Amino acid sequence: MPDRIGQPGTAEPIGLYVHWPFCLSKCPYCDFNSHVRDRVDHAAWCAALLSELDHAAARMQGETGPRRLASIFFGGGTPSLMDPGTVGAVIERARRHWPAEPDIEITLEANPTSAETGNFAAFAEAGVNRVSLGVQSLRPGALTFLGRQHDAGQALAAVEMAARTFPRHSFDLIYARPEQDLEDWRAELTEALDHANGHLSVYQLTIEPGTAFHTEHRLGRFKTPDEEKAAAFFDVTQEVLEAHGMPGYEVSNHAVPGQESRHNLIYWRYRDYVGIGPGAHGRVTIGGTKRAQRRFRLPEKWLSQVQENGHGTEEDSPLDAMDRAAECLMMGLRLTExxxxxxxxxxxxxxxxxxxxxxxxxxxxxxxxxxxxxIACTTEGRLRLNSVIDFLLS
Structure with a gap:
């Protein structure tokens, strides 16, 4: 897997993360910064995102050597609910601030509902060249359990539309669901591969504090597979995807060599990225020092701060050497490399x-x-990644 984003000591390209916090509904497993609102003022949000982008670029002015833009990632929330005009405006403004790499990757996360896939052509026209779809499962019962608003047919139709509209696409699946059978997972994964185009993100269901699932799990309304069975699901996942030429390049991400997510590789290789939008994080080198940046999390708080100050920054502080090394290790060990x-x-x-x-x-x-x-984790090590990291850092 080539390092496409430069070597230490060079003016490395950067990534840009854009957070859109709104969803049609809150999935019961989700602990991301996502919110349901009856109404969104798209014009106000477009203006605020552009304002914060301008502020972020101004903070980086005067650095040695031009910073080139390697990737833009619209995450959420559900960015496919954005006005395509806003997406286009952010892309255009980012290109104005930083010269783009010739093969810049511009990804937008989307849900496979007809209302959102209907905007695919407009997103492509705006400059998006990669879409990541939240399919999560091809089984009706699992989709209901996971709180998804689409069925399997809609999911596959969305994947096919993505393949026709964008040069690259990926989609997500969740495994180790309650009462899930290993052989059925093998069959589901094999079916998904018939529609994949070089990249799949495959996550183990985890019960996160603050989610609806956390409450239901504590009340005993469902059980997740034990550690041994969860490991078996992981092993089946590796086996099936490697046999189809899509080895895991990260704990939960698989790709045909050359089709890895360039934006996410910036995170995992601990390179610089700017984050704008509610709750967005960034790691940016300014004046020779890497800084941790974080925006206000609550959408309304972020928006009011941007409208008053031109940005919604809650934290912008230097990282000391040991913190940088620890973060670099934690991110890097996620990668197979x-x-x-x-x-x-x-x-x-x-x-x-x-x-x-x-x-x-x-x-x-x-x-x-x-x-x-x-230093790289083995398959056994990736199953115990947090423990491996803790042992190395202690």
């Missing part, structure tokens, strides 16, 4: 490198590999 110790040293110096004895122990136990100065 792993993380070079040279990257950790670049961020945090020699003192930030993991204890060699701890690396050796993880190698001995089969959780990581260490070759050519690169």
């Amino acid at each position: 792993g993380v070079p110790l040279a990257r950790l040293e670049e961020e945090g110096g020699q003192e930030a490198l993991p204890d060699p004895a701890r690396i050796a122990r993880l190698v001995e136990e089969g959780y990581v590999t260490f070759d050519g100065g690169v």
